[in-house]
Amino acid sequence: MEVFLKVGHLKKSFKNTEILKDISFEVNKGEIMAILGPNGAGKSTTIRNIMGIMYPDDGTVTFLGSKQIPRNKIGYLPEERGLYQNVQVMDILLYLAELKDYPIKKARERALAYLKKFGLEGKEKTTIDELSKGMGQKVQFIASIIHEPEFLILDEPFSGLDPVSQELFKQEIRDLAANGTAILLSSHQMNLVEEMCDRLFLIHRGQKVIYGKMDDVKQEYANFKCTIKGENRLEDMEGLPDVQRVEQRDDTTIMYLTKDIQVASWLKNLPDHIDVKELSIDRISLHEIFIDIATDKNMLKEGAETNA
Amino acid sequence: MRNSLKVAKWEMKRNLKNKSFMIGIFLTPVLFIGFMLIGSLFGGSEGEEAVTRVLVNDQLGVLDTLNETAEVLDLNIALEATDKSAAVMSEEIEGMENTAYVMLDDSALESGVFPVYTSDDVNSYFMNQLQALTTPLKTLQLQQLGLTEEETAAISQGLIFEEAAVSESAGEGEQEGTFSNEDTLKRIVPGAFGGIILLSIVFSGMYIFQSASQEKKDKVAEIMLSSLTPGELMQGKIIGYFGLGMVQLVVFLAFGIPFALWNLDIPLFEYLLVPELLLYIAIAVLGYFLYAALFVGVGATMADMSSAGNFQGLVMMLPFLPFLFIGPVVSDPSGLTAQIGSYVPFTAPGVLLLRLSMLDTWPWVEIIISLVILVISIWIFMKLAGKIFKTGILMYGKNATPQEIWKWIRA
Numbered sequence: 274m275e276v277f278l279k280v281g282h283l284k285k286s287f288k289n290t291e292i293l294k295d296i297s298f299e300v301n302k303g304e305i306m307a308i309l310g311p312n313g314a315g316k317s318t319t320i321r322n323i324m325g326i327m328y329p330d331d332g333t334v335t336f337l338g339s340k341q342i343p344r345n346k347i348g349y350l351p352e353e354r355g356l357y358q359n360v361q362v363m364d365i366l367l368y369l370a371e372l373k374d375y376p377i378k379k380a381r382e383r384a385l386a387y388l389k390k391f392g393l394e395g396k397e398k399t400t401i402d403e404l405s406k407g408m409g410q411k412v413q414f415i416a417s418i419i420h421e422p423e424f425l426i427l428d429e430p431f432s433g434l435d436p437v438s439q440e441l442f443k444q445e446i447r448d449l450a451a452n453g454t455a456i457l458l459s460s461h462q463m464n465l466v467e468e469m470c471d472r473l474f475l476i477h478r479g480q481k482v483i484y485g486k487m488d489d490v491k492q493e494y495a496n497f498k499c500t501i502k503g504e505n506r507l508e509d510m511e512g513l514p515d516v517q518r519v520e521q522r523d524d525t526t527i528m529y530l531t532k533d534i535q536v537a538s539w540l541k542n543l544p545d546h547i548d549v550k551e552l553s554i555d556r557i558s559l560h561e562i563f564i565d566i567a568t569d570k571n572m573l574k575e576g577a578e579t580n581a
Numbered sequence: 582m583r584n585s586l587k588v589a590k591w592e593m594k595r596n597l598k599n600k601s602f603m604i605g606i607f608l609t610p611v612l613f614i615g616f617m618l619i620g621s622l623f624g625g626s627e628g629e630e631a632v633t634r635v636l637v638n639d640q641l642g643v644l645d646t647l648n649e650t651a652e653v654l655d656l657n658i659a660l661e662a663t664d665k666s667a668a669v670m671s672e673e674i675e676g677m678e679n680t681a682y683v684m685l686d687d688s689a690l691e692s693g694v695f696p697v698y699t700s701d702d703v704n705s706y707f708m709n710q711l712q713a714l715t716t717p718l719k720t721l722q723l724q725q726l727g728l729t730e731e732e733t734a735a736i737s738q739g740l741i742f743e744e745a746a747v748s749e750s751a752g753e754g755e756q757e758g759t760f761s762n763e764d765t766l767k768r769i770v771p772g773a774f775g776g777i778i779l780l781s782i783v784f785s786g787m788y789i790f791q792s793a794s795q796e797k798k799d800k801v802a803e804i805m806l807s808s809l810t811p812g813e814l815m816q817g818k819i820i821g822y823f824g825l826g827m828v829q830l831v832v833f834l835a836f837g838i839p840f841a842l843w844n845l846d847i848p849l850f851e852y853l854l855v856p857e858l859l860l861y862i863a864i865a866v867l868g869y870f871l872y873a874a875l876f877v878g879v880g881a882t883m884a885d886m887s888s889a890g891n892f893q894g895l896v897m898m899l900p901f902l903p904f905l906f907i908g909p910v911v912s913d914p915s916g917l918t919a920q921i922g923s924y925v926p927f928t929a930p931g932v933l934l935l936r937l938s939m940l941d942t943w944p945w946v947e948i949i950i951s952l953v954i955l956v957i958s959i960w961i962f963m964k965l966a967g968k969i970f971k972t973g974i975l976m977y978g979k980n981a982t983p984q985e986i987w988k989w990i991r992a
Contacts, residue, residue, distance in 0.1 A: 326806050326975065349807035355800035360595050368591050372584065372808035416804065 274301035276337075277424050277455035283322060283332035285315075292318050293329070294479045300424070305446065305456045307466045307487075309559075310476040311567035316459045317352050319476070320428055323457075324349055336424070345373045348422030352429045352459070354413050356401045362388070362412055363397035366419055375420035387415040391441060407438055414442065424455045431462050443469060463560035473559075477566050495556040497536060499528045503548030514542055524550075529557070584809050588817020592792065593824045602788075606829050609784075610836040617840075633679050633707045636663040636670065640686040646717040656710045671698045679703055681711075690722055770852035772938020775861025779930055781833055782826030782869040783900050786876055789822045790897070793880025793974070802974040811971040819873045826869065860948075861934060867955045868930025871962060872900055878966030881973035882981035892983050903931025914939040923951040926958035965990055 276299050283296040293315050300306045310316050321327040323334050325342045336343050356365050363384060370380035388394055391411040401409060410433060418425060427446070431439050439462075447469060450456050460466050466473065473490060475483035483490055496517075501510075502525050510519045510526050515534050520527045530539065536554055543549075596602045635658050637644055644662055651658050663682070665673070670682040681699040689695045695718075697711065723733045796802045805814055841849055879896045906928055909918035914936045922932030929951050937943060972989045973981055981989075 321803075324807055326803060344808055347807060349804065351803035351807070353800045353803055356804070357595065357795075357801055358799055359599055361598075364595070364598075368587075369804070369808065371587055372805075413804070 274303060276300070277302050278323065278457065279333075279335045279338075280319070280323065281333045281335075283319065283334070284330050285318060285322060285327065286330055292479050293322070296332070296476065296479070296481060298474045298481075298484060300455045300457050302423070302455045303450055303453045304471040305450045305458055305469055307470040307473040308457060308459045308476065309461075309463070309466060309473055309563060310482075311563075314476045315479040316476060317428055320351075320426055320457070320459065324426065343423075345375075345420065346423040348417040348420065348425040350413060350417040350425075350427045350430055352432075356409065356413060356416070358402040359400055361398050361400055362393070362404070365401065366412070366416055369416045370419045373420035373422075380419055383419055383421075384415060387419070390445075391415065391438075406433055407435060410434060411438065414445075418445075418449065422454065425449060425457070427456065427458045427460075429460055430458065431460060431465060439465065463558065463563050467559045475563070475566065482566055483562075491556065491559070494562055495558070496532050497530045497534060497554055498557055499530060499539075500551075500553045500555075501526045501528075501547070501549055502551035505547050509544065509547060515539060582813075582816075584813040585816040585820060588809065588814055589821035589824060592818055592821030593828075596788070596825055597828070602825075606832050609829070610833045613833075614836055614840050617844075632657050632659050633681060633704050633710075634677075635660050635711075636665070636674075636680065636682045637661065638663055638665065638667070638670075638682070638684045638686075640684075641690060641718075641721065643685065643717055643721055646721075647714050650714055650717050654710075654713050656713060657704065657706070658710060658714075667696070667698070674698050674700050676700075681707065683711075685718075690718065690725075693722075766847055767852050767855075768857070768941075769938045770847070770849065771855055771858040771861050772934055774853055774858065775865045775934045775938075776931075777833060777837070778826075778830055778862060779865035779868050779934065781829040782823060782865065783872050785822050785826035785829050786869055786872045787897075787900075788825065789818055789873055789876040790880040790883075792818055792822070793877050793970070794883040796974055797881070797884060797976065806975075811974060812967055814974075815877055815967060815970045818877055819870070822873065823866075823869060857937070861937070864930050864933050864937075864952070864955075867952070867959060870959045871926060871930070871955065874959060874962035874966040875899065878962070878969040878973075881966075881970040882976075882986055884980050893980070899927045903928045903935075906932050907935065910935050911939065915944065920947060923947060924954055926954055929955050968992065 278300040280299070281297050283293050284291070285293040296315070296319055298306070298308075308316050308319065318327065322329045324347070333340070336346075363381070366384040367377060367380055370384075371377060385397065388397060391414075393408060393411060396404070396408070401412065404412065414430065417427070425446075430442055430446070434442065443465060446456060446458070450471075458466070458470065467487070470487050472486050473483065474481065483494065485493075504524055505521075505526055507519060507521050507526075510516065510521070510528055513528065515531045516528045517531055518529045520529075540554070637647070637660050639662055644660060648660050650656075651660060663670070665682075667682070667684045674680060674682050677700045679700060679702060681697055681703060683695055683697050685695060697708070699707070720733060723736060728736070796805070802814075809817075838849065875896060879893055883893050902925075903922070906918060906922040909916060910922060910932055913919065919932060919936050922928045923936065933948065933951055937948070968990050969981075969986055972992070973986075
């Protein structure tokens with residue numbers, strides 16, 4: 274796969290606080306790359322540095338090997354977004370396409386097609402301030418892809434969308450990637466990221482925490498956990514083999530298991546006397562990994578160390 | 582530059598499609614002319630005051646001469662002969678309207694006092710106007726004394742003290758102002774035209790204010806900056822609103838020129854289309870760019886119009902600074918205040934326009950210094966505005982403090 278964007282050793286400070294500490298990653302054509310992190314981790318700052326809206330103190334950003342930002346080939350949906358309020362939907366879409374040097378006629382066709390696709394048919398003459406928040410988001414999304422960008426940056430594209438619209442966006446983003454668009458996506462919705470992304474970059478306090486393929490990350494970090502509902506003593510559970518850590522709350526016990534266990538054979542280790550009202554075994558989700566990192570529990574680090 | 586023009590086109594289009602802007606653009610001249618009409622309605626009632634009928638019992642045979650004089654001086658008086666005596670008339674006249682009665686006989690001529698009986702509601706200027714008719718009577722008096730015509734002329738010429746001009750240009754300015762009305766108009770017309778250009782583009786320049794802070798309010802800046810550089814966005818706005826100012830100007834003139842042609846009895850185009858006009862327009866345009874740079878920069882520091890801080894409010898008042906100079910400049914277009922006014926960047930365009938339309942001979946050195954100051958300050962302010970705009974436009978939801986702005990400028 275061809276690399277579209279390459280970020281190398283990016284550093285940025287505001288006043289005396291280092292917001293970005295040595296951030297490096299790549300985005301390939303035709304893949305969806307997620308940039309994740311808790312609020313204030315430095316996601317939007319990274320993106321703004323890529324877009325040339327801010328300038329890094331150190332490090333490089335190259336597009337297809339060139340330092341010049343190919344603005345016309347990039348679509349950008351910022352986190353802080355809005356559109357001019359008192360203008361018509363079609364006018365603003367065409368203006369944004371024109372700024373990207375995209376042919377007006379083609380832009381108009383695409384705009385109408387997308388409005389239809391997103392359930393906004395017949396709204397092209399409506400002014401932006403008459404649209405609901407969700408509709409506004411859809412128009413902003415259309416605006417970011419109307420010029421057929423080769424590289425698309427989506428900063429929190431799903432925030433404030435209802436599940437139906439989320440699904441619509443998800444499908445559209447997948448289609449774009451399938452057509453060869455390089456996509457950099459930042460989001461808090463872990464379930465969506467987990468479903469959609471090919472690779473991810475997890476950032477916390479301006480530093481890289483995890484960077485790799487989604488499947489590898491899951492493989493490496495997402496160990497199994499066993500959740501049992503029932504009245505049980507903590508000691509009983511801690512004594513079981515291959516248990517890294519036990520969390521107990523009310524009548525629920527969660528056992529975080531070491532890597533590489535055989536689920537079926539591990540289950541045989543459960544003593545007969547324990548009280549099981551419900552039992553489930555599943556992998557730690559990206560959501561849990563995320564919360565774990567954001568709250569500095571460092572479960573993963575411990576896990577990774579024990580695994581090593 | 583190409584991108585700037587796209588932004589300019591967009592800003593123009595979006596405002597011209599905006600109802601409130603269009604209403605504003607037409608309402609301003611309509612209101613302006615409306616107020617002028619109201620003014621002239623009040624003014625007109627004075628000019629067309631009813632003619633006062635003066636009944637003259639002429640025993641001196643001067644009625645024709647008096648009539649001539651009244652006509653020459655364009656007095657609001659109609660003289661009529663009557664042979665009724667003062668005793669009869671003094672009673673009769675009380676029942677009449679806007680009428681006066683004068684007895685012209687030898688005894689009055691000798692004493693030099695002609696008693697005038699007037700009705701109650703006589704025109705307030707009547708007595709002043711009537712005084713003008715004393716000249717032919719005076720001549721008659723002198724002739725009766727047996728003086729020759731030259732002697733009569735010499736005496737009736739009268740004596741006055743006249744102020745000799747010490748400061749040449751000041752004297753000239755005033756003399757021009759008072760004596761040759763036509764010449765003054767010749768200079769004022771292009772100057773006023775320049776003033777209208779300045780005013781209408783400065784007004785539309787104030788929309789830049791709104792536009793720049795609206796950019797923040799709508800959070801659209803970041804989307805724009807993914808396609809443009811902040812510099813292009815700023816330039817585009819400045820050019821775009823310049824265009825809108827021009828549209829405003831055209832609308833203004835479309836109302837104003839017919840109105841002026843109809844209301845003023847002057848060859849307007851002949852006065853307007855002179856080489857001086859080019860300089861006036863240049864000054865107005867320079868003034869626009871100065872204010873535009875100021876507004877676009879300050880606008881980018883404000884979250885929205887209603888939350889403008891003291892600092893921002895102060896800057897908004899700057900275009901009105903030249904009004905402070907109007908009084909001193911009009912009374913002395915070459916004075917110190919006028920000169921200072923032409924050297925301070927924010928007052929220079931207004932004061933220069935005012936001075937140049939009043940002065941007979943132009944102080945070229947001062948004009949050039951003033952223009953150089955203007956151009957340099959435009960350059961500086963554009964640079965500063967660019968720096969402020971770049972950072973300010975992305976600062977959503979709050980006003981920048983002067984300290985922060987200072988930091989951006991130094992960055």
